Amino acid sequence: MARNKKLNILAFFIIFALILVSCSTSKQNSSNTTNQPSATQETSGSEKTNESNVAWEDQNVTAPGQLPIVKEPITLTIGIASNPSVSPWIGLANFQKFFKSYLFKRTIVNTIRISLYSLIAGFPFPIIFALALNSMVHARLKKAVQLITYMPHFISTVVLVGIIMQVFHNTIGLYGTIVKALTGQKPPDLFAKANSFLHLYVWSGVWKSFGWGSILYLAVLTNVNPELLEAAEIDGANRFQRVIHIDFPVLVPTIIIQFILRMGDLMSVGFEKVFLMQNDLNLRVSEIISTYVYKQSIGGGSAADYGYATAIGLFNSVINFVLIILVNKAAKKFGETSLW
Amino acid sequence: MANVQSTYKCTRKSSKIKHSKDDLTYYTIVYITIAILTFSVIYPIIYIVSCSISLPSAVAAGKVVLFPVGFSLEGYKRVFAYERVYIGFRNSFIYTVVGTFLNVAMTMICAYPLARKKLPHRNFFTFLFSFTMLFNGGMIPTYLVMRDLRLLNTPWIMMLPTFGVYNMIITRTYIQTNIPDELLESVQMDGCNDIQYFWSFILPLSKPVMAVCALQYAVGHWNSYFNAFIYLTNKNLFPLQVFLREILVLSQISPEDFVDEETSIQLQGMADLLKYALIVVATAPILCVYPFVQKYFVKGIMIGSLKG
Numbered sequence: 001m002a003r004n005k006k007l008n009i010l011a012f013f014i015i016f017a018l019i020l021v022s023c024s025t026s027k028q029n030s031s032n033t034t035n036q037p038s039a040t041q042e043t044s045g046s047e048k049t050n051e052s053n054v055a056w057e058d059q060n061v062t063a064p065g066q067l068p069i070v071k072e073p074i075t076l077t078i079g080i081a082s083n084p085s086v087s088p089w090i091g092l093a094n095f096q097k098f099f100k101s102y103l104f105k106r107t108i109v110n111t112i113r114i115s116l117y118s119l120i121a122g123f124p125f126p127i128i129f130a131l132a133l134n135s136m137v138h139a140r141l142k143k144a145v146q147l148i149t150y151m152p153h154f155i156s157t158v159v160l161v162g163i164i165m166q167v168f169h170n171t172i173g174l175y176g177t178i179v180k181a182l183t184g185q186k187p188p189d190l191f192a193k194a195n196s197f198l199h200l201y202v203w204s205g206v207w208k209s210f211g212w213g214s215i216l217y218l219a220v221l222t223n224v225n226p227e228l229l230e231a232a233e234i235d236g237a238n239r240f241q242r243v244i245h246i247d248f249p250v251l252v253p254t255i256i257i258q259f260i261l262r263m264g265d266l267m268s269v270g271f272e273k274v275f276l277m278q279n280d281l282n283l284r285v286s287e288i289i290s291t292y293v294y295k296q297s298i299g300g301g302s303a304a305d306y307g308y309a310t311a312i313g314l315f316n317s318v319i320n321f322v323l324i325i326l327v328n329k330a331a332k333k334f335g336e337t338s339l340w
Numbered sequence: 341m342a343n344v345q346s347t348y349k350c351t352r353k354s355s356k357i358k359h360s361k362d363d364l365t366y367y368t369i370v371y372i373t374i375a376i377l378t379f380s381v382i383y384p385i386i387y388i389v390s391c392s393i394s395l396p397s398a399v400a401a402g403k404v405v406l407f408p409v410g411f412s413l414e415g416y417k418r419v420f421a422y423e424r425v426y427i428g429f430r431n432s433f434i435y436t437v438v439g440t441f442l443n444v445a446m447t448m449i450c451a452y453p454l455a456r457k458k459l460p461h462r463n464f465f466t467f468l469f470s471f472t473m474l475f476n477g478g479m480i481p482t483y484l485v486m487r488d489l490r491l492l493n494t495p496w497i498m499m500l501p502t503f504g505v506y507n508m509i510i511t512r513t514y515i516q517t518n519i520p521d522e523l524l525e526s527v528q529m530d531g532c533n534d535i536q537y538f539w540s541f542i543l544p545l546s547k548p549v550m551a552v553c554a555l556q557y558a559v560g561h562w563n564s565y566f567n568a569f570i571y572l573t574n575k576n577l578f579p580l581q582v583f584l585r586e587i588l589v590l591s592q593i594s595p596e597d598f599v600d601e602e603t604s605i606q607l608q609g610m611a612d613l614l615k616y617a618l619i620v621v622a623t624a625p626i627l628c629v630y631p632f633v634q635k636y637f638v639k640g641i642m643i644g645s646l647k648g
Contacts, residue, residue: 129377132370145378147631152381154626156563158581159619162588167384172612174387177402207381215641238362272566276589297480298570306480313478321475
């Protein structure tokens with residue numbers, strides 16, 4: 001019962017959010033006749049807009065940054081959220097525009113491709129690593145290994161991308177040096193090839209996170225009942241059999257929960273790393289939803305269409321939300337574990 | 341008696357040595373796997389450090405494979421003479437210290453009431469918070485909110501919206517499970533009010549979880565790039581990571597930084613040396629601190645993995 005109530009509230013929120021954002025997705029239009037709010041509201045709204053316009057222009061004057069931030073006051077293109085009298089209701093036109101765009105399929109396929117590849121490549125590593133660490137005999141060596149493998153987790157995304165670019169540079173980098181030493185030829189530029197983007201992205205992610213990801217599994221492995229291990233040993237199970245039949249089953253609920261969390265993130269690939277690794281040559285595989293949203297809005301300069309970008313972002317959020325609810329239900333059914 | 345002991349010793353000793361053939365293969369595989377994984381992590385790091393202290397010409401010629409070739413601190417000299425790096429360091433430091441303090445304070449202030457079982461509509465408020473972890477409007481609505489709050493191009497944008505609901509939830513769970521209700525009842529008997537209770541009981545008792553949150557926030561602040569990239573246009577407010585992007589990723593190194601260089605190969609070598617040194621300098625503060633606080637992170641993951 002309680003769960004139904006919660007779901008009802010969730011449904012209410014989704015509808016509410018949808019209404020709100022479809023309001024703000026409406027385009028700017030010169031005619032003011034479609035919406036006529038009360039006079040007081042209108043005046044306060046326009047005052048506010050003017051103020052923020054001034055503030056925005058001031059910022060541009062005092063701080064002409066190098067970053068591609070919009071150069072015109074964006075308040076005018078936003079719509080109902082800032083100024084109710086400017087934007088007419090356009091319904092779901094922005095969503096339709098996105099669904100018809102050729103980038104619709106491409107961004108979605110790229111997003112799913114990146115996250116599925118990351119999931120498949122990255123998911124087993126922490127588990128195997130934790131099981132291996134757990135069966136190490138030398139405690140000090142184990143500590144040292146942990147210290148080293150947790151390290152990349154603390155490297156920032158920008159530095160990580162910097163490291164990738166230095167190490168895989170085809171002339172001065174490690175990659176270039178080694179290939180040249182082995183084959184005698186200068187290797188091709190990896191950053192100019194679209195497909196290598198995917199591999200670099202995914203495997204650098206695995207490099208960064210497998211050690212850190214193993215902490216959780218290691219913690220769960222401390223719950224293994226030592227009596228079981230002892231009994232198995234007496235019954236003649238070797239170390240490998242004990243790992244497979246005793247250690248691994250203890251991890252299974254945690255693995256399911258982690259898998260759910262990752263599946264819920266299927267459509268949300270982090271903006272930062274993709275954006276940093278993007279260049280014109282790999283755009284075909286590296287343009288994902290979040291970078292597209294950025295380019296349509298804040299990074300779009302004078303061509304920015306905030307309503308359109310918001311619609312895409314909302315579409316993405318809704319899908320993420322539905323996904324996490326679905327996988328959670330599935331987990332409840334199959335694994336008897338869930339997030340809430 | 342002595343006989344028994346000696347046989348006991350004997351069996352213990354033999355059981356320690358005794359590994360079946362299967363076990364030996366298993367352990368060999370385990371140790372090889374771990375060696376490979378550890379090596380793959382440490383190798384690029386050693387390589388970067390080696391490059392940063394090698395001779396510029398050796399770096400440009402690609403002679404460095406693992407250990408430094410020659411020795412020069414030229415890269416580091418350049419890094420510390422770089423004005424942008426200095427500004428970035430200063431800003432990142434301020435954002436990290438002040439931001440972490442503010443965020444931990446916000447987290448505690450928010451988590452404590454939600455941990456009190458008698459808070460009216462507690463579930464509703466908890467739901468409001470946790471819902472934002474599952475669903476949000478996206479980049480643009482957030483940007484508009486920040487703009488209308490007049491936070492754009494102020495240092496506050498780097499410190500206020502970084503409040504993490506996830507940290508708040510684990511703090512709440514920690515307070516709920518580790519601090520008994522009886523404590524509140526007994527101190528109320530003694531005339532303690534809610535603020536005193538929060539200040540002199542909850543805060544000291546939740547030190548471990550505060551440490552966990554503080555570390556999460558601090559690393560987040562030091563490494564944060566997205567917020568600055570989206571919300572800041574004033575160069576004097578940029579944190580280190582934004583300058584790092586300009587230098588490392590976009591390779592925007594202004595030529596006037598190398599006026600005394602003669603040939604282009606030297607220039608290229610110098611630029612790369614600077615990049616390597618910069619990577620080391622930007623990451624070293626965190627990597628130096630983290631071995632000492634590692635156990636708190638592990639603790640944080642343990643607390644976070646509890647359901648609640």
